[in-house]
Amino acid sequence: MEEQYRAWRRKMLDQHPDQTELTFADFRTHVMQGDDNGRLLNYVNANIIFQAGVDFESKPMLVFCACSLPSPNEVDYERLLNLVLFRLDEFVESDYTVVMLSSGAKHTVGWQWMGKAYRRLDRRYRKNVKSVYVVHPSMWTKLVFRVLGTFVR
Numbered sequence: 001m002e003e004q005y006r007a008w009r010r011k012m013l014d015q016h017p018d019q020t021e022l023t024f025a026d027f028r029t030h031v032m033q034g035d036d037n038g039r040l041l042n043y044v045n046a047n048i049i050f051q052a053g054v055d056f057e058s059k060p061m062l063v064f065c066a067c068s069l070p071s072p073n074e075v076d077y078e079r080l081l082n083l084v085l086f087r088l089d090e091f092v093e094s095d096y097t098v099v100m101l102s103s104g105a106k107h108t109v110g111w112q113w114m115g116k117a118y119r120r121l122d123r124r125y126r127k128n129v130k131s132v133y134v135v136h137p138s139m140w141t142k143l144v145f146r147v148l149g150t151f152v153r
Contacts, residue, residue: 034079043070044083052099059095059130062088066141067105077109081117088125095130103136114144
């Protein structure tokens with residue numbers, strides 16, 4: 001995300017040379033609002049990733065609904081990934097559990113995007129995930145987890 005922030009900052013400074021105070025918070029606000037006045041942000045928080053209580057050890061339980069991903073033709077998946085990461089920022093400082101709902105997905109992501117998304121998950125996102133539960137995995141989901149499982153260990 002740091003590279004995206006730097007690229008955005010360079011672009012904004014080229015367009016508005018008088019602005020010198022462009023912080024990461026400004027970048028975050030820009031990404032969250034986007035061109036749709038926050039509609040995608042609301043969709044992500046309500047339908048794609050949300051907290052569903054706590055698990056038996058009182059850790060927050062996040063539900064990731066891959067089955068609710070919008071069409072890549074309608075949504076910029078880079079922005080979508082940023083919004084998901086911003087949402088995860090609220091939980092990464094302590095232990096948490098992820099429940100992934102994957103069956104019935106109309107839109108699946110490609111290998112290239114999956115690789116890019118995984119590379120964007122730095123250590124602070126991965127170190128406190130204590131459990132990942134996949135509910136009704138599709139063949140695609142099983143394949144992705146099997147392939148990634150060989151590299152992640």
